[in-house]
Amino acid sequence: MRLALKVDVDTYRGxxxxxxxxxxxxxRRRLMASVYVAMGPDNSGRAIRRFFSQKGFTRKMLRGGALxxxxxxxxxxxxxxxxxxIARSFPDLLRRVIAEGxxxxxxxxxxxxxxxxxxxxxEGDVATEIDRALSVFREIIGGDPEGFAAPGWQCSxxxxxxxxxxxxxxxxxxxxxxxxxxxxxxxEGKLPEIPxxxxxxxxxxxxxxxxxxxxxxxRRSLSEDDLNVLTMHAEVEGGPCLDAFTALxxxxxxxxxxxxxxxxxxxxxxARLPVVPVTQxxxxxxxxxxxxxxx
Ligand SMILES: [Zn+2]
Numbered sequence: 001m002r003l004a005l006k007v008d009v010d011t012y013r014g015x016x017x018x019x020x021x022x023x024x025x026x027x028r029r030r031l032m033a034s035v036y037v038a039m040g041p042d043n044s045g046r047a048i049r050r051f052f053s054q055k056g057f058t059r060k061m062l063r064g065g066a067l068x069x070x071x072x073x074x075x076x077x078x079x080x081x082x083x084x085x086i087a088r089s090f091p092d093l094l095r096r097v098i099a100e101g102x103x104x105x106x107x108x109x110x111x112x113x114x115x116x117x118x119x120x121x122x123e124g125d126v127a128t129e130i131d132r133a134l135s136v137f138r139e140i141i142g143g144d145p146e147g148f149a150a151p152g153w154q155c156s157x158x159x160x161x162x163x164x165x166x167x168x169x170x171x172x173x174x175x176x177x178x179x180x181x182x183x184x185x186x187x188e189g190k191l192p193e194i195p196x197x198x199x200x201x202x203x204x205x206x207x208x209x210x211x212x213x214x215x216x217x218x219r220r221s222l223s224e225d226d227l228n229v230l231t232m233h234a235e236v237e238g239g240p241c242l243d244a245f246t247a248l249x250x251x252x253x254x255x256x257x258x259x260x261x262x263x264x265x266x267x268x269x270x271a272r273l274p275v276v277p278v279t280q281x282x283x284x285x286x287x288x289x290x291x292x293x294x295x
Contacts (some may be wrong), residue, residue: 018238176293
């Protein structure tokens, strides 16, 4: 079985506490993963806006124990508390990701802004977000990233067009079943898109499922024949769910090849990838909509 682990780091707390724990776990087992960090400020507190504007967010907050996962300070960043810089606060941690053989990619600049506003942003504003993220990445790493993972799986015609002009080799910004090139609102992307194929642990927790049962459900969703991509959150799998996640990894290890997404991307023949339309859809346990490959 083939599984690519995609670790999204959305918050200051996730980078500071969650990512080192996940790196320790992966390092002890000599497993490689792809890590995508939000390069700009942590404005998580502003996501509270979703509390008022989206059905299901309150339920997710309560059932998923979002406050326990993300902490009270995180819930106030960008509102009552100033927004701390995520990547710039821990440059050594970003360099550690690469030094230990993992892939380091970009998870946008301002995660909350991209997540909540992308659908209505003109191309110029999207390009500014990507340029800001790239300049932080270059400042810390001294080179360009190869992978981009959209915050909150939010894509638009503008984001696909902007990413095509950047240094990226691929993106992983949708939910779907197999690698493809996206078509959104008449724009056909040139870069390969490697979608997240599995439900995420935080979604299953959001449905009120306990962490052991949730991880068992993820295990049962794995495909024997096709590439599996699991998105993890540094705040979740690297936080209160670390032990349960470790047990899942150990159970899978004997029969699974763990790959980085960049390794998958290098194997793809871009010219032969199918072009598939992308649309907004829902996922059980997740508030709002995400960009989905049409099956
Ligand atoms: Zn994210």
